[in-house]
Amino acid sequence: MSNYESMIIRQRKWMLYWLAILVLCAGFLPYTRIFLGLILGSSVSLYNLWLLQYKSNKLGETVAAGRKSRTGLGTFTRMAAAVLAVLIAMRFDEYFHLYAVIIGIVSSYVVMMLDYFIYHFILRNGKED
Template sequence: MSNFDNMVIRQRKWMFYWLAILVLCAGFLPQTRIFLGLILGSSVSFYNLWLLQYKSNQLGKTVAAGENTRSGLGTFSRMTAAVLAVVIAMQFEEYFHLYAVIFGIISSYVIMALDIIFYQIIIRNRQRDKSF
């Protein structure tokens, strides 16, 4: 399995964990509106993460095959999904906290950054252990 595939699996796993924690918090804590906003934003963020990973994989395959087809990374689709989540939050203000939705939308980018940091720390520790 390639490094890209391992990264995709790790990031999706962390997003599932994040969503599971949010669902539990929404069910058991009194700030339901905030957690529902986080769930909405994080769900859209998970879709955006999946779309970005899928499009990146497809682009890598076309470049490796030497094809000259022009394809994007789905930026417009990801922006549209984020705007849709904000519109839903504004339409149903009694159920979704707007700032929580916005934070949820950026949650996949936070998870990607943390994944890179943790992965680099693990790689550095493995290389240090091998040198001894």
């Protein structure tokens, strides 16, 4: 398995762990509205992470084959998903906390940064391949 594939698996795994923790917190803690907002935002964030990884993989395969890429990385689709989550939170504001949804949307980027720092600086101890 390549480093890229193991990175993808690690990041998706951490996002699923994060979602599981949020579901448990929503079930047992009294701040249900905040945790439901975090769950909604993090779910959209997981979808955006998956889409970014999928499109990046396809772009890499296209470039490696020597062809020109006709598609982008899905920026518009990822932005539309984030806007949809915010609109859902605004429409159903009695169930979802708007700021928690926004924080949840950026959770995949936090996971990507943490994965990078943990893998490159702690687990590998700065060794070169």
